[in-house]
Amino acid sequence: MxxxxxxxxxxxxxxxxxxxxxxxxxxxxxxxDGGNTGRPVKEVFKPKSFxxxxxxxxxxxxxxxxxxxxxxxxxxxNGTLSFKDxxxxxxxxxxxxxxxxxxxxxxxxxxxx
Numbered sequence: 001m002x003x004x005x006x007x008x009x010x011x012x013x014x015x016x017x018x019x020x021x022x023x024x025x026x027x028x029x030x031x032x033d034g035g036n037t038g039r040p041v042k043e044v045f046k047p048k049s050f051x052x053x054x055x056x057x058x059x060x061x062x063x064x065x066x067x068x069x070x071x072x073x074x075x076x077x078n079g080t081l082s083f084k085d086x087x088x089x090x091x092x093x094x095x096x097x098x099x100x101x102x103x104x105x106x107x108x109x110x111x112x113x
Contacts (some may be wrong), residue, residue: 007113015098017110019063019073022089025049047087054083054090063094071105 007021023029025047032041053059054076063081065071074081074094084091100106 009110009113012095015101017096017101019092019094019096019110019113021092023092024089025087048085050083050090051085054085063092065105065109071103073100073106073109 006023007019010018010020012018023045025045028042028044030040030042034040054061059076061076061081061083062069062072063074065073073096076082080095080097082093084093096106096110101110
């Protein structure tokens, strides 16, 4: 799970936005806020934990708002979402296109970041 402080947004000349973030390995990551129990769920991910999925060229991965497929921001297969898996962290870069930026959920999400 990313928090706004873990992400960077840059505006491009064509009106799109580049969102960059890091998911560090060997550090506790909060997976959920605890919901009804109030106890957050945390997990430590080992280096290269996601390689098995991101290295498959035909495997689709989406950047979504709130895990909602009705609110896509970027996609691996359409070239707007890319990854670099290092020993220290999974680096993520998403291009939020001008078309996606026309949606209220994309504008709201970027405002939060």
